[in-house]
Amino acid sequence: MPERAQRDPQPLQVYYDGSCPLCSAEIAHYKRQDRAHRLDFVDVSREGVNPGPDLAPANAMKRFHVRQKDGTLLSGAKAFAAIWHVLPGWKWAARLAQVPGMTAAMELGYKAFLPVRPILSRGLVALGAKSENPCRKSK
Numbered sequence: 001m002p003e004r005a006q007r008d009p010q011p012l013q014v015y016y017d018g019s020c021p022l023c024s025a026e027i028a029h030y031k032r033q034d035r036a037h038r039l040d041f042v043d044v045s046r047e048g049v050n051p052g053p054d055l056a057p058a059n060a061m062k063r064f065h066v067r068q069k070d071g072t073l074l075s076g077a078k079a080f081a082a083i084w085h086v087l088p089g090w091k092w093a094a095r096l097a098q099v100p101g102m103t104a105a106m107e108l109g110y111k112a113f114l115p116v117r118p119i120l121s122r123g124l125v126a127l128g129a130k131s132e133n134p135c136r137k138s139k
Helices: 021-033 057-062 077-086 088-097 102-126
Strands: 012-016 039-043 065-067 073-075
Touching (some): 021 102, 077 088, 077 102
Antiparallel strands (some): 065 073
16 A cells, blocks of 8 residues: 655645636646645635735735745745745756746746736636636736
């Protein structure tokens, strides 16, 4: 009988917008790959969620954030790279993000993506995608 994966006692906290169908689909993909339970997913679109004194819920809704085990808050490209570092199928992307200048280039791409996120989300809804938290509108 295969051994069951043990939950990491201090997983990375991943803050995401569950009211966004695109974000929900991406997080669902990461959840399926996180068999070692190294990530703790926190839907900041839910009422009463407090991501910490250094991250306002409104800001957490606008950008992707990860809190590392030591409490350091990362956002954007650095947050994605932190997730890729712990997911088995994404080690190649984590290594790529370590190439000098690559994280800065990824951040530029991420900033260009943010304004079109709502348009892409509406397109996914038209194709049948659903948000994890349909009670709140993505910002």
